[in-house]
Amino acid sequence: MKTAEGLKDIIKPENLVYRKSSLITDKPFSYCPGCGHGTTHRIIAEVIEEENLAENTIGVCPVGCSVLMYDFLDLDIQQAAHGRAPAVATAIKRLMPEKFVFTYQGDGDLAAIGTSETIHACNRGENILIVFINNGIYGMTGGQMAPTTLEGMKSSTSPYGRDVKMMGNPLKMTELVAMLPGTCYVTRQSVHTPAAVRKAKKAIKKAVGYQKKGMGTCFIEIVSNCPSGWKMTPVESNKWMEENMFAYYKPGDLKVPAESDADAENKNEQ
Amino acid sequence: MAKVKGSIVVDIEKCKGCELCVVTCPTKTIALAAEVNGKGYHYAYPANPELCIGCTNCATVCPDGVITVYRMKI
Amino acid sequence: MKGNEAIAEAAIRAGADAYFGYPITPQSEILEYLMAANPHERTGMVVLQAESEVAAINMVYGGAGCGKKVMTSSSSPGISLKQEGISYIAGAQLPCLIVNVVRGGPGLGTIQPAQSDYFQAVKGGGHGDYHLIVLAPASVQEMADFVELAFDLAFKYRNPAMILSDGAIGQMMEKVYLKPQKQRSTEVPAWATTGKTKERERNIITSLDLDPYAQEQHLLRLQEKYREIERNEVRFEEIMVDDAEFLLVAYGTSARVCQKTLQLARAEGIKAGLLRPITLYPFPYERIRSLASHMKIIVSVEMSMGQMVEDVKLAVNGQVPVYHFGRMGGVITEPEEVLEYLKTKI
Structure with a gap:
């Protein structure tokens, strides 16, 4: 009884330390249990809310598991054709340069069918944020091989494991775009532990700042899990991701703005 | 020394029982319920509420944003 | 001024917000003119050369989704590439302008003018049940005038509009009267994505x-819109039809050829007339149907192997014989050969 009374004392508005962002709608996420899409949606919403950007944000969602992102985020959102989100976002930003524009794309969308749009938007240095969810598989269509599927990894279209001689090598899009002069901030993050989530959120926050300053394309890869596609429990999938995905897709910053730009940013923050 | 006490509220019907909060909880406050919710998931709940320190780890990793966290100094 | 240049200048003057395109013969002058004319300084209009036709049409989607007056242009193979995006634009009910300066196909075909994209333009083109509003200019003047008309219709119905021209009109030089510069609109349509405010x-x-069931309702609403467009927006021109016994139906370059044919025919005492559809969708079915009862035969003249003739036949519905005459592959029909063909059918 003592405990129950104690709890009542704690659960008060003034003691609130975490609640989901008000930019998350009441509609339950359509994602499978444990999927990193939900966590990534959450932190994007948190950053936009904390930066007070909701009225000035236009999101672009892809074809794939997150095609219904507009059901879950209380923002103006355009749903793009498969792979074309960077082209759609290019026009939005060029026509409304004062808005915060981001795309949200999976590995099939961004690294296969949308390679051209991704490379060229980054090469032009479009002032947009591209959030790239890489779980090494096509989740929506039922677990087929993606360009990012690891060597030897099984999928419904590589049932004996990815044979790189026959199917090609897993594609490191993030390394590719980091080489382009148009990108200003390229980083690889994850959202499977509290520390990782906090870091990923910080990265999104940085990207918001860089976009405000018109510094070029920000590209954030989130290495994520697909428990259903990988046929694992969520906890197992995160462990597998750490042991296998991180070995090939190393987390960390690939490109950060030059010192002077970063200094300018720090000054502005103060 | 000021002690910290926390408490969590789980939106049980939206929980998908993925267990990510359970394994990340440093004080073993959370467990999956033996019962299921309307969707058929064994939902997360504070099995040992007196252990909670309000660290927000569970809410931070929750893909569905179903956990709200409170904390106070006592 | 060239037809292609007239489109470009008219777009700036109509207050277009953006153009996204990719070079392809015979319409590259549109992008070239826009780049040289510096519309960004004149009106703030955005002009961008995209990495592909696919990217360009998706840029149009993005810009149109913000409620802006956005356009693209291409020629046949490029328009095929744009079809996915056009289908999305039609499905999402976004207003925009797509210019097709048609060249002969299929495949890479030829860079010479043709009218072989009629079906693609008026029957949908991409996947799904949809229509574009399709305007067919027959002069450089109409190339210019139809830009603003297309934008107006597109916004009125929240539907993509197409100017279906061809390489002959695109490359042809004629005198053209351009309208004065209009301001770019600051109006924001209620449906546009411009950032969610607390008020909406x-x-x-x-x-x-x-x-x-929801998708079906959406498609039914599209159909209602198409019926409304069919009721309100049919446009055509008639030349010498009042006493005509033989009706030619032709649009664009073919209609210009047929005007000459009319003169030749009349000189020989053959009472020929011309109906020139200006809107290919909506098609002037009703008008052709009512004219058919006064005619002995009807000939659809097209620079294709016979596409519009199917719509003419639908309109005529068996009242009188309907024939097709056309050249293709980039060959422009001669007025004399149209007359010769007509004589074989009289």
């Missing part, structure tokens, strides 16, 4: 609805 629900631009 969020705006979503999408063509997706996974619930079949």
Whole structure:
């Protein structure tokens, strides 16, 4: 009884330390249990809310598991054709340069069918944020091989494991775009532990700042899990991701703005 | 020394029982319920509420944003 | 001024917000003119050379989704590449202008003018049940005039509009009267994605609805819109039809050829007349149907192997014989050969 009374004392508005962002709608996420899409949606919403950007944000969602992102985020959102989100976002930003524009794309969308749009938007240095969810598989269509599927990894279209001689090598899009002069901030993050989530959120926050300053394309890869596609429990999938995905897709910053730009940013923050 | 006490509220019907909060909880406050919710998931709940320190780890990793966290100094 | 240049200058003057394109013969002058004319300084209009036709049409989607006056242009093979995006634009009910300066196909075909994209333009083109509003200019003047008309119709009905021209009119030089410069509109349509304010629900631009009943309702609303367009927006021109016994039906370059044919025919005492559809969708079915009862025969003249003739036959509905005459592959029909063909059918 003592405990129950104690709890009542704690659960008060003034003691609130975490609640989901008000930019998350009441509609339950359509994602499978444990999927990193939900966590990534959450932190994007948190950053936009904390930066007070909701009225000035236009999101672009892809074809794939997150095609219904507009059901879950209380923002103006355009749903793009498969792979074309960077082209759609290019026009939005060029026509409304004062808005915060981001795309949200999976590995099939961004690294296969949308390679051209991704490379060229980054090469032009479009002032947009591209959030790239890489779980090494096509989740929506039922677990087929993606360009990012690891060597030897099984999928419904590589049932004996990815044979790189026959199917090609897993594609490191993030390394590719980091080489382009148009990108200003390229980083690889994850959202499977509290520390990782906090870091990923910080990265999104940085990207918001860089976009405000018109510094070029920000590209954030989130290495994520697909428990259903990988046929694992969520906890197992995160462990597998750490042991296998991180070995090939190393987390960390690939490109950060030059010192002077970063200094300018720090000054502005103060 | 000021002690910290926390408490969590789980939106049980939206929980998908993925267990990510359970394994990340440093004080073993959370467990999956033996019962299921309307969707058929064994939902997360504070099995040992007196252990909670309000660290927000569970809410931070929750893909569905179903956990709200409170904390106070006592 | 060239037809292609007239489109470009008219777009700036109509207050277009953006143009996204990719070079392809015979319409590259549109992008070239826009780049040289510096519309960004004149009106703030955005002009961007995209990495592909696919990217260009998706840029149009993005810009149109913000409620802006956005356009693209291409020629036949490029328009084929744009079809996915056009289908999405139609599904999401976005207004925009797509210019097709048609060249001969299929495949890479030829860079010479043709009218072989009629079906693609008026029957949908991409996947799904939809229509574009299709305007067919027959002069450089109409190339210019139809830009603003197309934008007006597109916004009135929240539907993509197409100017279906061809390489002959695109490359042809004629005198053209251009309208004075209009300001770019500052009006924001209620459905546009410009950032969700607290005063309204969020705006979503999408063509997706996974619930079949909801999707069906959406498609029925599109159909209602198309019926409304068919009631209100049919446009055509008639030349010497009042006493005509033989009716030619032709649009664009073919209609210009047929005007000459009319003169030749009349000189020989053959009472020929011409109906020139200006809107290919909506097609002037009713007018052709009522004219048919006064005619002995009808000939559809097209620079294709016979596409519009199917719509002419639908309009005539068996009242009188309907024939097709056309050249293709980039060959422009001669007025004399149209007359010779007509004589074989009289």
